Amino acid sequence: MTWSISWLRRMGPATAALVAVALAASAASMPTAVRPGETVVFLGDSITWQNLYPAYIESYFLRAHPDWNLRFVNLGVRGDTAADALARLRRDLVPLRPDRVLILLGMNDGGYRGRNRLLLRAYLANLEQLLEGIRANTTAQIMLLTPTCVDPVDARRQRYNLMLADMARAVVELGQRKDIPVLKLHQDFAAALDWARAQPSPVQLMHDPIHPGPAGHLVIARFLLRHLGAGREKRTVIDANSLSWHENRSQFKLGHHHDNIYLPPAARSINAGFNQHLLVLDGLAQNIRLCVGDTDLGSFTPAQMQAGIDLNRIDAAPWVREAKILYRLLQEKWRLSYYLWDPRDLGPDALLAPSPPRPPKAIIDLNEAYRQLNRVSAQIDSRPLPPQTVYHLEIIRQSKAQP
Secondary structure, three states: OOOOHHHHHHHOHHHHOOOOOOOOOOEOOEOOOOOOOOEEEEEEOHHHHOOOHHHHHHHHHHHHOOOOOOEEEEEEOOOOOHHHHHHOHHHHHHHHOOOEEEEEOOOOOOOOOOOOHHHHHHHHHHHHHHHHHHHHHOOOEEEEEOOOOOOOOOHHHHHHHHHHHHHHHHHHHHHHHHOOOEEOHHHHHHHHHHHHHHOOOOOOOEOOOOOEOHHHHHHHHHHHHHHOOOOEOEEEEEEHHHOOOEOOEEEEEEEEOOOOOOOOHHHHHHOOOEOOEEEEEEOOOEEEEEEEOOEEEEEEOHHHHHHOEEHHHOOOOHHHHHHHHHHHHHHHHHHHHHHHHOOOOOOOOOOOOOOOOOOOOOOOOHHHHHHHHHHHHHHHHOOOOOOOEEEEEEEEEEEEEOO
């Protein structure tokens, strides 16, 4: 999809950012399947603005279904409350004509203190008006997520988690009253924080006490994708004794569906059972090397191969390299589009060069931002993949036998 500068300017700054999105809600009142051609909006605060869980989800669907014409847009804004999202509803959301809206708000509404009924009532009142505004001005289906947690590193933040839990319960009740599906992310995220603290080796889910890091955002994306029936583990099991060997070499065909997402190294501590493609090779008595063409995927022991290696976490694999390129393009697209429609505190022509949450390093003018957005969008659209690619994996047995 190429961006036209004149068309974007006629439509205004909100539409200038638009790369519309697709994602389906999960509840009895809504289908779970993502449909071709859908536009879905991620509406939220700085947690959405970080563009990690939205990028994971967008990457999955663009790779798994490149022919579905799915478009994703991130309308997260730093510091936003439900009242702020309501105030920018007509400017930012309505022009998109979304098919679905995913709402994750609440972290900033509770005041970062203990339980407070007045703040809770204000949050619910603004959230309800936001839902009514979306229904009145669009035909979008809505998915509500309960707010995440803060890292309970001290008594103050432990008290704020009690407030966030109250808000989460109230969102569930609001969804039931409005017949809008609610996904209980708060419970899932709290359980993930408990799990991380219980691990013998540190697992860092948070970037700071409020904002998840790459691993914490994977918790959110994993939660959403599993509700959509996506991102599940695949397994390929091969008996080494059934293969034809010639001079300690053998080959087999691997069908890959390109539904793996790229995860930054900081996110890989919690990937067990999610978005994996495990290769299990039984019957080995020696170490092996795996290759795809001229690419060496690494050396592995019989025990590793019997337990299974995750092909989607081998950086040298061609499908992982492709996923990484797409992930970086999606981040660049988001940076350009965000600062074209909401250049807060930076002037109307400002653009941050690095990915968030780093400080700004460069400013470019508006025309250059549009040109770069055109270029990045064209690169994303030019990377369609077939539904499945068959790779020829070569197994090379090492000369040294295992004891």
